[in-house]
Amino acid sequence: MIERYTPSRRYATLVAFLIDAEERLTDSALDMADKLVGSIFTRARNTKARSFSATSKNVARLMRLFQATIDALAEAASDGRDPMETLDATVGWATLLKARSEVGAIARTADLDPLTAAAERYITLRKFAPDLLETLEFQAGRGGAKTLAAITLLRNLNRAGKRDLPGDAPMPFRKEWQKIVIDQDDKPNRRLWEIATLAHLRNKLRSGDVWIERSANYRRFDSYMLSTEQAKPFIAELDLPLSADEWLDQRARELDKRLKKFAQSLKRDALQGVRFRDGHLQISPIRATTPPKAEDLAQQLNALMPPIRITELLHEVAQATGFLNAFTNLRTGEACPHENALLAAILADATNLGLSRMAAASHGVTRDQLFWTHDAYVRDENYRKALAILIDSHHRLPFSRIWGEGSSSSSDGQFFRGAKRGASGGDVNARYGVDHGFSFYTHVSDQRAPYHVKVISAATHEAPYVLDGLTNHGTGLKITEHYTDTGGATDHVFALCAPVGFSLLPTPARLSG
Structure with a gap:
């Protein structure tokens, strides 16, 4: 398509694409680096936990020995006897001296810092860290001079192929790590120093103290803000x-x-x-308030509803609400003239059936029609507009007032497993097992209407997306209060909700009940 543009339009389109691609690729590279560094330290902590768990029987035995030692010393003190003789007679010096090496080994395991264990995966970091540091230009505000100096030193060492660190190498990371990094000969250990520096850089990028100018998610914090005017x-x-x-x-x-x-x-x-x-x-926990008779009535009403094909229902809702008008052509801005093809494409997305199989299961719609319609009319922004039309239509129904006025809502994430591994297969969240997948973070009004849905990483925190749904849903709902679980409630969300007119009402876990 782009070859049909005039040269000036073609070049402008390519430049815009490259600028957008640079931001996306920069963010993707930093996201992957964040996960890799984080996974190295997670594995280090897990290794330490397994090592310590393996000593549990020995710990129990040594604690009993320690208890017997204390009892012997207390008994000697109360009877006025020599404590050393009493201890030798009841516990035995030989037994205590034999346990000395075991106690030391367990103590060293307990005191082992994850940084030391992370150094065992140093080769993994070296596969990507040099290229990352060489490609990106990091910047920092006041107080970030040591961090930038450490990055510059690491770049220079990589370029020169040197292994040894200078004695005055900058150490921007925490004091506990500074002690670990220094070897017995009072020189910094290259592996420990480099891993500590990269972990520190990861934390600073997350907090916004270090940023990348040509990035969407890691740029200077005040660049997200409006100017004073x-x-x-x-x-x-x-x-x-x-x-x-x-x-x-x-x-x-x-x-x-x-x-x-x-x-x-x-x-x-x-x-x-x-x-x-x-x-x-x-x-006290909230008990179910629906009486059994209401449940029986609901089943009777459901039995009265006639069976209907999903395609017929979609046509009926489309005629009643006009939500298909939201699916406009990317180039012309006109609505789709082929209603059957558009509904089939939407249904293919909704059922995860795919366009080819949907075409095979449909009558009067070809595979080429579905692919062309989907490419020209089906986009994320059009789905958002269509959802807003449906929510507003539902909100205007008098029957919807039975559930609420549309002034309060709640949000939560729901995990869906991915079909495969890799970049398109989602992330792993240990809460849901070892399968890759995604989380659908959904805002639902008190009228039971899901007015905003956001697909997010299964491993990311939900709290940053609370305000997205409250402010960017595009419907006519006037939400004033919002409920979230523990995952959606943080100090930052509280701080931002209050000034813009939302009451955040969390439902934290672990309340006494």
Whole structure:
């Protein structure tokens, strides 16, 4: 298609593609490096845990020996006898001296820092780290001089093919590691120093203290912010005080007022399902509130519903809501004229059947039609627009008010296994086993409508995506309060939700019940 463009348009398109590709490739490289460094330290910690677990029987035996030693010394002190003679008679010096080497070995295992174990996988780091450091230009703010100096030194060593570190090599990492890195001859160990530097760089990239200019996810933090002039109209809409201290004082007074009211109600046992006993807050679990008769009625209503083909249902919903108008042509902006082909393409995505098999299972739609329709009309942004149309149509139905007003919502992630390994097969989250997969992070309104869905890595934290759904759903819902589980509640989400008008209501795990 691009060869049909005029030269100026073709070159502009290629330049735009390269700029976008550079950001994507930079982020992908840093993401992979982050996972590799993290996995090395995870394996090091697991190795230490297995080694320590293997000594559990010996630890139990040595603790019993230690208990017998203490008892012997206490008995000697109470009877006025010589403690050494008593200890030799009851426990035995030979027994204690024999256990000396075992105690030392177990102590060394317990004190082993993951950095030392990570050094065993140094070759893995060397496969990618030199190219990564040579390709990317890292920058840092005040306080990051040591980090940049360490990166520069590592680059120079790689270029010159040198192995030995200078005695004054910068050590930006924590003090515990600085002690481990220094050998017995008071010189820094190259392997330990390099691994510690790369782990430190990973943490600094995550926190934003170190950044890459030509990146989307790892660039300077303030580059994500609006300028002062751009922010003024939004600040006026938020109706917030100009001073952060003033706003914090207001919230502190309000919090103090509510906590005092809560404490008074708690003393009077006026809070249903909440008690304060023996210094612990006890919250009764919520019981099912649906009566059995309602469950029976639901089954009867379901039995009355006539069976219908999924394609017929899609046509009916499309005519009632007009959600197919969201699927416009990428070039012309016009709606798709072939409704059957478009619905078949959408259904292929929804069922994960694939376009070829969907074409084989369909009547009146060819494989070429499906592929052309999917390429021209089906995109992520069009799915978001179509979902917004469906949610708004559902919100306007009087029946939807039975569940709620559409002013509160909740979000959670759901894991789906991938079909294969590799970049397109997803990540591994130990919580769900050893299979690769993805997480679908979904926001659901109190009217049971999933108004925002985001596909994220199975291994990533859910909290950063809470505000995405609340602010970028594109529907007419006016969400004011939002519920999340422990995975979606962090200090950062609290800090950002409050000023923009959302009440974050977490449902943390491990509450007494």
